[in-house]
Amino acid sequence: MPNANEDNPSALNQVQRRAVSELLRVSPVADDLARRFQDAGFSLALVGGSVRDALLGRLGNDLDFTTDARPDDVLKIVRPWADSVWEVGIAFGTVGCQKAGYQIEVTTYRSEAYDRTSRKPEVSYGDCIEDDLVRRDFTVNAMAVALPEKEFVDPYGGLEDLAARVLRTPGTPEESFSDDPLRMMRAARFAAQLDFEVAPEVVAAMTAMAERIEIVSAERVRDEFNKLILSANPRRGLRLLVDSGIAGYVVPELPALRLESDEHHKHKDVYEHSLTVLEQAMDLEEGEPDLVLRLAALLHDIGKPRTRRFEQDGRVSFHHHEVVGAKLTKKRMTDLKYSNDMIKDVSLLVELHLRFHGYGTGEWTDSAVRRYVRDAGPQLERLHKLTRSDCTTRNKRKAGALSRAYDGLEERIAQLKEQEELDSIRPDLDGNQIMDILGIRPGPEIGKAYKFLLELRLENGPMEHDAAVAALKEWWAAQS
Incomplete structure (x- = not known):
């Protein structure tokens, strides 16, 4: 890689060392592919984020290449060579393939432009790598390494901006x-x-x-x-x-969190609070980043602007903001085309994020604890993390009290789980048993009986079979 920045050779030397080690790792695959393009009369270069990440010493197994070959020619070259090939992006000039554990994309020199009536880019192909690079998003992504020669191509100062960490x-x-x-x-x-x-x-x-x-x-x-x-x-x-x-x-609900306040009606900055909750939720993640948890943390208070009320005593209230927030979350995520499952999970967490604060001094009944677990369902662990993250007070005494209270709730959940199946709470009698005991056929009455027994189960915990049968018959007699 020749010197691309004579004014700062030490910076170049540093990134060169990182880049060379990264390029040596991928060289067997990259050089092999480049020689095949060369033999076919075309050029190939590692480009964009792959070059940027190589210079940063963080190149992964996703490799991006650019070429003067048209997509049909790219397919002819990679099909006999790659372990697998896909054409999902071929309309935009991109051919994807996999080889020896590397995910590879080869894109024809191109430009993309929008007009004001289209939501999709119009693609046109080019023949010059410099023209391709000028149409890329940022200078740090507009660098290339021509292969197999390892010639560094940086016509727009990307290396200098990378060293300065500027976009x-x-x-x-x-x-x-x-x-x-x-x-x-x-x-x-x-x-x-x-x-x-x-x-x-x-x-x-x-x-x-x-x-x-x-x-x-x-x-x-x-x-x-x-x-x-x-x-x-x-x-x-x-x-x-x-x-x-x-x-x-x-996401207009996010800037809407910057609520105005005056000297008579003070409350914490909901916008800054939400960003802090997001960061605190991240600290509680285990392993990979959790998109559902992070979205719930960011959006948990978006119902506050619509529910803000100024009370006579100078306080500000946000009654039922969790319910309003859940509805707003569902609408926003629907508009952004999130999956139904993700919309359901994030909206549920937003709706339940205040439930713990009814726990007070730990005087919840076993019934209330069961309902908390039942309502959270598979999102219980995320709800634990979201609720803990929602404490951003600087008052150490108050923060400590909230933490201890939630510790107590988790302990009670664990104790109840040892005694009964909290993860799949269901009535002590199923639908078939209900029909046999009551002597009735399938119909709406079965659902009503099932709901009655479920409420009984939540309220009292597991019941003996005979006790459940007696309770069902007593309820049925009252219905008649």
Whole structure:
């Protein structure tokens, strides 16, 4: 890799060492593929995020290449070579394949641009790698390594920006964001993922062009938002989305949390509180980042703006904000095309996040504990984490009391689980037994009887068979 920055040879030497070690690791696969393109009369280069990550010493097994070969020619080259091939992105010039454990994408030199009536990019192919790179989102993603020669291609100063940890666009930000408005969200995502600063002119363009994000499909917006939420520092990216105005078009409930307050009616900053809850929930994750938990933490208070009331004693109340918030969460996630299961899980957590505060001094009955477990269902562990994360008070005494109270609730849940099957609470008699005992055929009465027995089970815990039969007959006689 020749020197691309004579003014800062020490910085280049440092990134060169990292990049060389990374490239040596993938070289057997990359060089083999490059020689096949070369033999067919085409060029091939490692490009974009793969080069950026190699320079950062964090290149994974996903490799991105660019070429002057058209998609049909790419298919002819990779099919005899790859372990498997897929054509999902071929309409956009991308052929995917797998080889020796590497996930590979080969994209023809291209440009993407939107018009104001289309939600999909229009793709046109090019013949020059420099023209391909100028159309990429940021300079740190507009670098390439030509293969198999290992020639470093950096016409737009990406290496210098990488060393400075700053996001700039190869051309003007306005041109870049006009080509693909989703790049505005990508700037926020990279700021969160890589801990980079976003150049002032880029932020200015994001702010001026925020409305253009509406032309992008909901699915692409959702996927980019998920990547931001799952990053190491989502607060940084979310702040940029809110401050630039983009969040107002993507998740308007988030900037709405910045509630105004006055000297007579004070309450904590709900926006800052929500970001802190998100970070505290992240601290409780075990293993991989948990998208359901993070979304619930971020959105748990979005019902507050609609439920805020100023009381006569100077306090501010948000009665039933958890119920309103669950409805708003469901609508927003539906609009962003999340799966039904994820919408259900996140909305449930938002709805239940205040339930623990009825626990008070630990005087819940066993029945209340059973209902807490039953209502949370498979989301109980996430509810534990969300509830603990929702304590952002600086009052150590109050925080300690809340933590101890929740410890007590978890202990009671564990004790009840030892005594009875809390994870799958059901009546002591099933539908067939109900019909046999009452001598009735299938119909709505079975559902009513089942519901009665379930309430009895929640209230009293497991019952002996004879006691359950007696209770069912007594209930049935009262119905008659």
